Amino acid sequence: xxxxxxxxxxxxxxxxxxxxxxxxxxxxxxxxxxxxxxxxxxxxxxxxxxxxxxxxxxxxxxxxxxxxxxxxxxxxxxxxxxxxxxxxxxxxxxxxxxxxxxxxxxxxxxxxxxxxxxxxxxxxxxxxxxxxxxxxxxxxxxxxxxxxxxxxxxxxxxxxxxxxxxxxxxxxxxxxxxxxxxxxxxxxxxxxxxxxxxxxxxxxxxxxxxxxxxxxxxxxxxxxxxxxxxxxxxxxxxxxxxxxxxxxxxxxxxxxxxxxxxxxxxxxxxxxxxxxxxxxxxxxxxxxxxxxxxxxxxxxxxxxxxxxxxxxxxxxx
Amino acid sequence: xxxxxxxxxxxxxxxxxxxxxxxxxxxxxxxxxxxxxxxxxxxxxxxxxxxxxxxxxxxxxxxxxxxxxxxxxxxxxxxxxxxxxxxxxxxxxxxxxxxxxxxxxxxxxxxxxxxxxxxxxxxxxxxxxxxxxxxxxxxxxxxxxxxxxxxxxxxxxxxxxxxxxxxxxxxxxxxxxxxxxxxxxxxxxxxxxxxxxxxxxxxxxxxxxxxxxxxxxxxxxxxxxxxxxxxxxxxxxxxxxxxxxxxxxxxxxxxxxxxxxxxxxxxxxxxxxxxxxxxxxxxxxxxxxxxxxxxxxxxxxxxxxxxxxxxxxxxxxxxxxxxxxxxxxxxxxxxxxxxxxxxxxxxxxxxxxxxxxxxxxxxxxxxxxxxxxxxxxxxxxxxxxxxxxxxxxxxxxxxxxxxx
Numbered sequence: 001x002x003x004x005x006x007x008x009x010x011x012x013x014x015x016x017x018x019x020x021x022x023x024x025x026x027x028x029x030x031x032x033x034x035x036x037x038x039x040x041x042x043x044x045x046x047x048x049x050x051x052x053x054x055x056x057x058x059x060x061x062x063x064x065x066x067x068x069x070x071x072x073x074x075x076x077x078x079x080x081x082x083x084x085x086x087x088x089x090x091x092x093x094x095x096x097x098x099x100x101x102x103x104x105x106x107x108x109x110x111x112x113x114x115x116x117x118x119x120x121x122x123x124x125x126x127x128x129x130x131x132x133x134x135x136x137x138x139x140x141x142x143x144x145x146x147x148x149x150x151x152x153x154x155x156x157x158x159x160x161x162x163x164x165x166x167x168x169x170x171x172x173x174x175x176x177x178x179x180x181x182x183x184x185x186x187x188x189x190x191x192x193x194x195x196x197x198x199x200x201x202x203x204x205x206x207x208x209x210x211x212x213x214x215x216x217x218x219x220x221x222x223x224x225x226x227x228x229x230x231x232x233x234x235x236x237x238x239x240x241x242x243x244x245x246x247x248x249x250x251x252x253x254x255x256x257x258x259x260x261x262x263x264x265x266x267x268x269x270x271x272x273x274x275x276x277x278x279x280x281x282x283x284x285x286x287x288x289x290x291x292x293x294x295x296x297x298x299x300x301x302x303x304x305x306x307x308x309x310x311x312x313x314x315x316x317x
Numbered sequence: 318x319x320x321x322x323x324x325x326x327x328x329x330x331x332x333x334x335x336x337x338x339x340x341x342x343x344x345x346x347x348x349x350x351x352x353x354x355x356x357x358x359x360x361x362x363x364x365x366x367x368x369x370x371x372x373x374x375x376x377x378x379x380x381x382x383x384x385x386x387x388x389x390x391x392x393x394x395x396x397x398x399x400x401x402x403x404x405x406x407x408x409x410x411x412x413x414x415x416x417x418x419x420x421x422x423x424x425x426x427x428x429x430x431x432x433x434x435x436x437x438x439x440x441x442x443x444x445x446x447x448x449x450x451x452x453x454x455x456x457x458x459x460x461x462x463x464x465x466x467x468x469x470x471x472x473x474x475x476x477x478x479x480x481x482x483x484x485x486x487x488x489x490x491x492x493x494x495x496x497x498x499x500x501x502x503x504x505x506x507x508x509x510x511x512x513x514x515x516x517x518x519x520x521x522x523x524x525x526x527x528x529x530x531x532x533x534x535x536x537x538x539x540x541x542x543x544x545x546x547x548x549x550x551x552x553x554x555x556x557x558x559x560x561x562x563x564x565x566x567x568x569x570x571x572x573x574x575x576x577x578x579x580x581x582x583x584x585x586x587x588x589x590x591x592x593x594x595x596x597x598x599x600x601x602x603x604x605x606x607x608x609x610x611x612x613x614x615x616x617x618x619x620x621x622x623x624x625x626x627x628x629x630x631x632x633x634x635x636x637x638x639x640x641x642x643x644x645x646x647x648x649x650x651x652x653x654x655x656x657x658x659x660x661x662x663x664x665x666x667x668x669x670x671x672x673x674x675x676x677x678x679x680x681x682x683x684x685x686x687x688x689x690x691x692x693x694x695x696x697x698x699x700x701x702x703x704x705x706x707x708x709x710x711x712x713x714x715x716x717x718x719x720x721x
Contacts, residue, residue, distance in 0.1 A: 101411075
């Protein structure tokens with residue numbers, strides 16, 4: 001802009017100033033208000049607000065001023081966690097071979113980062129898809145042969161898992177993937193918990209046993225794990241396992257990948273990889289997901305206007 | 318060893334008395350084609366419906382699944398979805414079978430040149446029954462440039478392809494034509510005439526397009542053809558802009574047999590249009606999703622959700638199920654083979670719960686309406702097999718099961 005045009009614009013400004021001063025300028029793009037925050041990396045637990053600007057988290061604190069936000073989402077009925085990380089998936093954009101497509105299976109389940117075996121992974125999807133390879137640990141299922149400290153055995157509660165105690169002692173990380181209740185239940189009872197919880201989501205598991213993240217976490221919740229334990233094993237732990245310490249927490253300045261989760265109470269049933277049933281009384285459901293600051297999933301329309309208040313509709317944009 | 322023999326003997330004896338492979342017991346059956354709307358049992362043998370009756374003897378079934386308190390319907394039929402060709406297409410099994418939808422008709426993803434590829438890559442590899450509306454454009458739904466190319470709209474080649482695959486191709490789709498005039502629609506109708514199949518139309522009526530909705534509905538479409546995206550007023554201009562009344566030409570078109578399909582999608586189900594039209598007695602003839610990678614993340618228009626939306630606008634559940642089973646089956650000329658729980662028909666079945674509470678339903682423009690009832694699929698039977706069972710209704714408890 002030239003100086004002349006800048007000056008030409010000036011006379012308008014004094015007239016506008018009082019109006020501007022009367023309002024509070026919006027300094028947050030989005031504010032998640034009053035959620036029950038679980039952020040194990042930062043030892044945060046309790047009622048807090050989370051403020052987002054652009055793709056970043058800028059503040060996490062109680063009672064942030066709602067008037068400072070362009071969009072306020074009231075999440076008092078829900079838990080708020082870092083975007084979940086699923087380290088055992090079979091996603092690709094086209095759903096070729098064993099793979100399924102990511103966004104409607106991951107983002108709708110609060111999963112913002114997934115490690116996939118799919119090859120045409122990222123094309124056109126909003127989920128952060130990572131591939132195995134350089135800089136990543138090795139992951140194996142059914143055998144721990146060749147796995148060293150920091151490598152991952154998945155399917156730890158499967159029928160063919162090798163002895164686990166010795167592996168844990170030598171630093172191999174233990175991941176759930178596909179699992180059986182009759183193996184997992186006694187282990188969890190004894191306090192032998194997974195290091196990371198993943199889904200092994202693919203064509204063969206997506207319908208039965210319904211291997212999405214919310215169903216998977218609900219199974220472990222009903223097997224006796226606490227919500228805190230579940231969140232730790234799907235955020236900070238997997239981030240560390242895949243050597244991506246910038247993910248899996250709600251730190252100010254970090255990327256705004258966030259999940260908002262409802263805990264439903266009632267009578268539910270779940271199915272394991274051997275197709276046996278577990279009766280339960282609690283079930284988790286993801287109601288909202290932010291990926292890099294954007295609302296990419298909003299099951300209950302928390303960010304949406306009720307249509308009768310939406311102003312005139314026209315199909316002619 | 319002796320125990321084993323005795324055990325097997327008992328097993329064989331009980332098997333002899335078992336007439337049915339599967340009985341879904343005690344559910345509220347809604348089977349509009351057969352006038353059923355009450356608590357009944359549904360029995361399946363092999364891949365066929367064997368019986369629908371009250372209080373079937375439970376010892377006559379190899380497996381009994383208790384579905385008391387749930388709704389049981391014919392597998393839903395989504396006659397407008399995208400599973401091939403289009404860049405936003407979704408695999409059918411993890412988007413439709415999980416919603417109780419056992420038949421989907423891909424809406425113009427393939428044309429006569431690409432249908433074989435569609436068949437090899439999706440139709441033959443899916444558990445969902447996948448059928449096709451063939452795009453009048455030979456290369457299919459590949460974006461404006463391809464879809465505006467009238468050179469590639471060949472009625473004869475299209476009709477010939479249909480003739481070779483009548484089991485899979487239900488008719489012809491024309492869509493997204495953004496040049497003036499009627500060429501795309503006329504070629505589609507010409508192909509429809511040659512092959513004796515219906516046409517489904519997604520066609521914007523915009524200023525400068527030299528087309529009107531009145532002419533489309535009253536002069537160009539034939540009885541049995543479908544106008545999709547009913548509640549997107551740019552498509553069918555269903556409501557008069559000033560009075561808000563349903564247009565007389567729309568009622569006349571319905572009278573002459575043109576069908577109005579929902580085709581929810583990411584732009585074509587708007588609360589102001591839907592609310593007005595439903596209030597004035599103009600429901601969609603067929604409920605369909607236009608499910609693709611954008612719409613699934615916003616309006617979530619899977620079949621149970623679309624049904625929930627019209628039910629919350631006042632339609633009875635029975636009527637909504639009719640418009641999701643028997644009506645689409647008739648529209649694609651596959652009734653009574655599909656869309657019914659008639660004895661001897663393929664056992665495609667949906668089992669649903671109607672949740673009570675306060676739920677947000679979102680239209681194609683991400684505006685919400687709160688409703689009190691939400692239909693959710695719990696179990697799906699496709700071709701006699703339980704392919705989806707969210708709550709494990711058909712599975713043994715892990716503590717008591719003895720073998721896998």
